[in-house]
Amino acid sequence: MIYLRLFYEFFKVGLFSVGGGMATIPFLQDISLRLGWFTTSELSDMIAVSESTPGPIGVNMATFAGYKTAFGIFNNQFAGVLGGLVATVGLIAPAIIVIMLVSKALQKFSDNKYVKGAMYGLRAVSMALISYAGLGVMKITLINLDAFSKSGNIFDLFVFKTIILAVLIFVLQKIFKKIHPIVYIIFSAVVGIVFNFA
Amino acid sequence: MKKVSILDLFLTFMKIGAFSFGGGYAMLPILSKELVEKKGWTDDKELTDYYAIGQCTPGVIAVNVSTFIGNKLRGFFGGIIATLGMVFIPTVLLLVIAIFLTRFADNPYVKDALSGISACVCVLIVNAVIKMWKNSVVDFATFCLFLVSLGLCLATWFLPFSLSPVILVLGGAIAGIIIKKAKSGDKKK
Incomplete structure (x- = not known):
């Protein structure tokens, strides 16, 4: 079956x-x-x-x-x-x-000192794994090693459109803390389509 | 806390699932907005713990976190409802694409939109790191643990070895137990 x-x-x-x-x-x-x-x-x-x-x-x-x-x-x-x-x-x-x-x-063992110790170490490693994933995403989306190694021109290394959009969103959400992250996702999709990001 | 309705649980996670681009980590700021700020179902410290556990348990992190929160709010059934809510829209969408849109990923509009979204995903992950930082890296020992783990991960970009996150996570847990033990030993003296 x-x-x-x-x-x-x-x-x-x-x-x-x-x-x-x-x-x-x-x-x-x-x-x-x-x-x-x-x-x-x-x-x-x-x-x-x-x-x-x-x-x-x-x-x-x-x-x-x-x-x-x-x-x-x-x-x-x-x-x-x-x-x-x-x-x-x-x-x-x-x-x-x-x-x-x-x-x-x-729930049962949350006060156990070994569980507490393990969670204490685990959180730091988890943080590292998340940071690593974040750097990986940035490596793929914000820089273009292929174009750089072909032309040797330093300006080809950075994907300026994407970097500008990322910085813009970062600044906007620092200023307007109330706005839902979903709004920024939709906004970035629209910007991507309007300015032909791909 | 007031009992959360099953429908509310399902709809909230459905909304989160519908906008979770770029994997489980980028989802954290959305989870935090919906579950911590708007609903008050959990706090950032608890979310940090769920992510930490999600790193070393089987399955996709988004599913792990949904099950955790649903289970906390409404028990076993709640865990299942939250998880089904999370995967509902993605699953329906995928089936529709599989049936009707064979060349979906090649569509120029889809590609442009996703390139734009990838910029947003970078920001979302940076936010996730900022949000979790103060609950995770609490002292010098955890800072060192963080640096060593990140260093090992980054080294795989340049050196020919691979590293399973399972090993790192286990190492972190053991290191945590040893550090805590050493610290409590110091206090007794």
């Missing part, structure tokens, strides 16, 4: 991908090679779409991959939708179960 299989495979992805959506990609590559549910070029398509839509990338990938797989087998859109839903539920199920357990344990 393909749906059980889909659930099982994506449950495994959810269980073993620790530390964010990008961690799911190697597991999906494995599925592609082992089971042939989708090709590697379809996978890069899925990554592109998952990154261009809202929502956790891992979840988006599961929905897309589940749809493709079931659609590929039954050649029917309803079957595809069901496949997408089954894969998504499979992916998030382990996280829900584990967090419920951790949450219970934390």
Whole structure:
């Protein structure tokens, strides 16, 4: 039964991908090679779409991959939708179960000195991981190493449009603290379209 | 605290999920705005802890945080409702795209909009770091721990080795226990 299989495979992805959506990609590559549910070029398509839509990338990938797989087998859109839903539920199920357990344990042991010590160290490392992810995003979006190494012109290194927009948003949200972050997301999308950012 | 309605829980997380571009970290300022400022369901310190735990538990961080908060507010069922709310719009959108828009990611408008949004995502992550900083880096020892971890991560850009976040997180937890123990030992003397 393909749906059980889909659930099982994506449950495994959810269980073993620790530390964010990008961690799911190697597991999906494995599925592609082992089971042939989708090709590697379809996978890069899925990554592109998952990154261009809202929502956790891992979840988006599961929905897309589940749809493709079931659609590929039954050649029917309803079957595809069901496949997408089954894969998504499979992916998030382990996280829900584990967090419920951790949450219970934390309530019980929150005064334990080892738990306190571990959380104390964990927060600092978590901070480092988030900063690292932030620097990674900036490296990709604000500077263009390819263009720089081709031309050797220092002005090609920086993506000025994007930098100006980022600085503008940063300053605006410092001044207008009441404005919802969602407003800035919509604003930046509109600016991107109007000024042809891509 | 007044009991949170299941519908409110679902709709709030649905709204957050609909605008979570750029992954779980960029989502933090939105979570903070909705859950801390507007609803008062949690505080920034608790959010920091949920993120810290989300780094070392399986699954996507956005899902982990939703489950945590839903579970805290309305128990097991609440955890599931919050998580389903979070993934609702993205899942529906993805299915629509999978069925009707085969070349969605290649569309020039989509590309332009996303390039613009990527600038905003940078700012959102910087804000996440600023927000969490005072709850995470509380003294010299945690500052050192932060610097060493970040240094190790950044070194993977230039040196040929890879580093699993799991190792870092485990190391951080152990270091935290040792530092706390050493500190309480000092006080006893």
